[in-house]
Amino acid sequence: MNTLTRFAAAGLALALIQPAHAGLEDLLKQGEKILQEQTGTRSSGTQVPSGLDTATLAKGLKEALRVGGERAIEQLANRGGYANHADVRIPLPGVLNSVAGLMRDYGLESQVDAFEASMNSAAEQAIGVATPVFVDTLEQMTLDDAKRIYSDGDTAATEYFEEKTRAELSTRLTPLVEQAMGRAGVTQAYQLLVEQAEVQIPLFKGMSPNLGNHVTDAALDGLFLRLAQEERKIRENPAARTTDLLRDVFGR
Known part of the structure; x- marks a missing residue:
């Protein structure tokens, strides 16, 4: 297999694994969200000032x-x-x-x-x-x-x-x-x-x-x-x- 063909095969492999990689990222994000909710690490935002309608x-x-x-x-x-x-x-x-x-x-x-x-x-x-x-x-x-x-x-x-x-x-x-x-x-x-x-x-x-x-x-x-x-x-x-x-x- 020549150099060009090897690079082409590598490019195709990258394309084929993209969906699986994206799915893993989605799972990791979901896990991070659950962890944040359970441990209270989510940002609490801004406290409403007293007396503000x-x-x-x-x-x-x-x-x-x-x-x-x-x-x-x-x-x-x-x-x-x-x-x-x-x-x-x-x-x-x-x-x-x-x-x-x-x-x-x-x-x-x-x-x-x-x-x-x-x-x-x-x-x-x-x-x-x-x-x-x-x-x-x-x-x-x-x-x-x-x-x-x-x-x-x-x-x-x-x-x-x-x-x-x-x-x-x-x-x-x-x-x-x-x-x-x-x-x-x-x-x-x-x-x-x-x-x-x-x-x-x-x-x-x-x-x-x-x-x-x-x-x-x-x-x-x-x-x-x-x-x-x-x-x-x-x-x-x-x-x-x-x-x-x-x-x-x-x-x-």
């Missing part, structure tokens, strides 16, 4: 989400907002990401880099669509929702937001991502990369996933990660409470 609390929580959302979207929509940050950078889709190093070794480095750059650029151009969805969701939050979220964990508001908005954001974001990918040359770069990868490594044939769905899902993962970070800052750091309402509700 529920209506003011709800306004403050909505303000926190509005401010956190604006900050998160602004960071990601900037040039390099995804591409220049490892925790949100969008990787190659599916099996291609598992063997990106192999493709670079076989002379596809420029194609891989161009594809990654244009894919992240498309997400940066499209993510602004989240702003009106955030605003609409804030208007629908009830007083009971707000009181529960306030004291239920340091990222409880983000979790609520993701549950309520992810499906709609995906629907709105996907066509914008696809349009941005067309303008940025993502589709062309992807086709070129896949075609050349299939020539070099025939086992890649038929393994290319839906690119629009991949970029949209990864872009939303990055958005909710950034929102969770901003929520934690507001709950934990007085300097992040940049309005009077935030200071009244979360402390000065």
Whole structure:
């Protein structure tokens, strides 16, 4: 077996074990959650200040989400907002990401880099669509929702937001991502990369996933990660409470 064939077989093996690995990760996450519940290690969130009425609390929580959302979207929509940050950078889709190093070794480095750059650029151009969805969701939050979220964990508001908005954001974001990918040359770069990868490594044939769905899902993962970070800052750091309402509700 020659070197190229061995690498191709290794790439295929990685692709085949991905589902099993994902299943193991799910089991580990479930076990961690159960352990946290049993040992009381789950974050307790923020204590409701004495004398604070529920209506003011709800306004403050909505303000926190509005401010956190604006900050998160602004960071990601900037040039390099995804591409220049490892925790949100969008990787190659599916099996291609598992063997990106192999493709670079076989002379596809420029194609891989161009594809990654244009894919992240498309997400940066499209993510602004989240702003009106955030605003609409804030208007629908009830007083009971707000009181529960306030004291239920340091990222409880983000979790609520993701549950309520992810499906709609995906629907709105996907066509914008696809349009941005067309303008940025993502589709062309992807086709070129896949075609050349299939020539070099025939086992890649038929393994290319839906690119629009991949970029949209990864872009939303990055958005909710950034929102969770901003929520934690507001709950934990007085300097992040940049309005009077935030200071009244979360402390000065």
